[in-house]
Amino acid sequence: MSFQIRFKMMTAKAASAAMAALLLASQTPGFAGSVSAAQAEQVTEAAPGENEQLDMTSNDVPEGAKISSKQASENILKLFPMLKKATITSAQFDPNNRFPPLEYKTWDIGFQITEGNHSMGFNASVHAGTGEVLSVHMPSDLLDKQLSDSEVKLTKDEVEEQAVAFLYKAIPGLKEDAYATLGDLYQTAGQQSLFGRTEYQFAYQLKHDGLLSEAETVYISVDQSGLVTGYSRMTTAAEYPSSKPAVPAEKARQQFEEQFDVELAYIKKNSLSSKQGQQYYLGYMPKDSSMVPLEANTLERFNAMTGKAITEDTVQQDKPLKGSAAAFVPANGQRLNAKQAENLVKKNFDIPEGYKLDYSQLNKGSYWSPNNQVWSLSWSNRNANMSYMFMRDISAQVDATTGQIYSYSLYQRMSPDAAEEKLAEEKEGKSVTRTQAEKLAIHSVIALVPDATEQFKLSSVLEVEDARTFIFQRYLNGIAVKDDLVQVQVLKDGTISEFYANLAATPEQLPASKEPAISYEEAKAAYLEEFKLVLAYSRYGGHGTSSGQVTPSGINLAYMPTRDDKSIYGSYEVLDANTGEWMSLYSTSSTAVQAAPSDIAGHVAEEAILNMNKHGVLIPDEQGRVFPDRVITRGDWFNYLARAVNPNLDLYYTVNGNDKLYADITAESPYYPAVRTLIDQRWLAGNDPEVNLNPQEEMTREELAVLLVRILRYEKLAGFYTLPSDLPNLVDANAVTNKGAVSLSMKLGLLPSIEGRFMPARKVTVAEAAQVLELLAQLQGKTDTFMTGSRLY
Incomplete structure (x- = not known):
């Protein structure tokens, strides 16, 4: 379903697992991995007379496992022989450090890489029942060395061949028709950066008994040299039902067509754009209830989160908001201080006794409020029962200008083996009905969200064991706004444990006309012509809630709507x-830059500009132009360079409201994210609020040479080149002030001479900047300092 239920997880997710979440991946035992006879080697060799390091693994097989820790470590080393250079530091059976807990037992093997006084630790996991490796992510220390040593640069197709080969190696006995590819996940997550490793992550949906299974997914990361850098196998212990449906496909299709419906909606053109730069278009979307899987034996529509049949009272059909609560009125005065923000939260939510505000910070630049400042607040009770891991924490976000509360969360972070203390026990005997909970949710939306009764309707309700989550959809001009919603979670005792409001769209971002060229009937017919029903296994449950509970998990045999009969994820267009x-529902900035700029055909720097466009460094205007011969400013160069490190630079950053990097680079500056990135990379000197950086000044070739030397860490070396004779082949050597910087830039091929002259005062154009950045990228791995460490974002 398209609800964005914000269940919270205790464990930090790796980047690949975050991508997996977009595909609603889950976890299930699969094929047994074979046990390798290889022995784990130790990095540190004992010097004569010293005790050898103890092997942290053994041949013991604990109760509940079918393999030993030594077998588990050998299986890891078989797939990733480079880890023989690491030391195994721990072997833990069934670690109790995850929430929600896994449904099966695992071995967690700890590794460490040590170089001098520097060490890096990381873990890998193996299914303790099947012996199959479940997750390994190579440490950056090893990968950076591999990048420096390798001259290989494979195409994307060649990289994918490596991923498929590894898939068969990781799952012995896997048949050719036993999986379907989900493609390169980075295609929907932004560009590959120009600097750093080029890495691709591929996903594969596995089959059970010949049917695609939502519970069986593999993620493989491979870099441009063909090295597998990460592997993740999502699996579950839930029992599979028979693959033979009681209801034939023809009858399921008939019911699907009878229940199918579409609605007009405002949809973001670019899901990764910042709120300020976002634009919307009109599109037809299936209604949530239309894309719900059909249970293959009963044809009941069931909730993909709980596995329970969907009833009329859970799908509210856009119920208008009615209540006695006073409508939200924005503050109309001076900026709120932390105490005033705290009082607003206490006025609208029940802060339990004993909780004290222990953190407050004023931030600017958040997605919610790019033009206003926002208070981030948190409360904790350090006297709470120690069965809570870190106690129960409360957090909130409050707009310091309007007083609007964007989020509130009461989060019970309990350790899995601790005695579960429920709020219901703290308020013994108190319980609210569904009607009472709905009334509480509607009351909070009216009181806390601007124009709530005019713009929002109750669209659905999700019920789990201990809570109900009410989802309110936003409408503008009578048209739904995709992803603009409010969620309110009410516990069974009547406590509001979570409130979340996302109001991204503004009237000026919407298309001028609200009248579509394609009629409702035409749109519905187009969907029915395109969409198929695929018999597959659908996973549900297994999610942790903010109240500390875990929704039961299981597998249903289901008819699932999709545009591609080789995939069960077909509702994203x-x-x-x-x-x-047909438009990608979650299109990103990567789609915006794939089209070649419109004004570079035949230009001498065309190839370099295309490469910068591909990597998100150069962003064309709305007409597709980059103006290759335009002179750039220092600020332009800072933005190019920062995007070369992080192409999604403009999308995710937060700053302190009073932050000032330089006298002319404050939190409001359009160059702030780039300058902060370059300071973090040590490519600019440390911030100094009393010094001007002058980002509006036009960039000269000599200034660029100085900045390049800074990036390469050759400032001191450049100091040895101070004479005109250090630039022997330049007619205008006497005109160069920073002879060392110019000399090194020329020797490295970054800034070549022009007809025997360097022309230090000549202004740098967009095209020249693109050429320099491409040459700089080619130096990776060929110098002692440039991009040899892990990136900082």
């Missing part, structure tokens, strides 16, 4: 209501 084209 929508129909443009004016062009009739």
